[in-house]
Amino acid sequence: MAEAVFAHLVEEAGLEDQITCDSAGTGDWHTGEPAHPGTLRILRRHGIEYEGAARPLDATDFKRFNYIVAMDDDHLHDVTYFNRRHGNGAVKIARLMDFAPHAPEREVPDPYYTGEFDRVYSLVLEGARGLLAQIRRDHNL
Numbered sequence: 553m554a555e556a557v558f559a560h561l562v563e564e565a566g567l568e569d570q571i572t573c574d575s576a577g578t579g580d581w582h583t584g585e586p587a588h589p590g591t592l593r594i595l596r597r598h599g600i601e602y603e604g605a606a607r608p609l610d611a612t613d614f615k616r617f618n619y620i621v622a623m624d625d626d627h628l629h630d631v632t633y634f635n636r637r638h639g640n641g642a643v644k645i646a647r648l649m650d651f652a653p654h655a656p657e658r659e660v661p662d663p664y665y666t667g668e669f670d671r672v673y674s675l676v677l678e679g680a681r682g683l684l685a686q687i688r689r690d691h692n693l
Contacts, residue, residue: 553591553672554623554648554660556602558680565684567693575604576613578622578630582606590669598673614639618690621648621683624659649675651682 555575562571577583585606586592595602613620614635620643622628628647635645649658655678663672687693 553587553595553663553669554621554676554680555604556587556591556595556600557598557673557676558683560600561680561684565688567684567688570691570693571684571687572617574613574617576607576609578609578627578634580608583608588664590663590667594669594673609634611638614643617643619644619646619683619687621646621651621679623648623662648679648683651680651686652678653682655679 555573558573559568562568562573583606587595587602587604587606592602609620609631620631620635622631622645624647628645631645635643647658648660649655652675655675657675660672660675660679661668663669666672
């Protein structure tokens with residue numbers, strides 16, 4: 553969901569030629585699978601189409617991207633550990649909600665388990681807006 557929402561915001565800002573985004577999991581148990589039907593439903597309701605498939609995080613991600621954004625503390629720990637073992641140290645690693653400092657929550661819950669797709673969408677949208685604003689500041693866009 554976060555990839556789709558962020559990509560939509562990037563497109564709305566006309567920055568798709570300057571900002572690339574992708575999504576990867578910290579595990580490989582859903583590799584190749586499409587997004588959860590609940591995620592696709594809420595994205596469509598907000599006018600966002602998404603056709604991506606799950607893939608695991610890999611070492612090239614730490615070279616291709618300037619930011620790697622985790623949804624929760626467990627993911628943040630996994631990404632940080634992976635970066636120490638395979639990364640180059642230059643990537644900025646943070647939780648999505650770190651870019652939404654006024655939000656009441658610091659982690660984005662997994663709607664696969666909670667069923668709270670509307671709540672998760674709201675959190676993701678707020679974090680994605682903050683992330684885009686930060687990228688624009690960091691790169692003068």
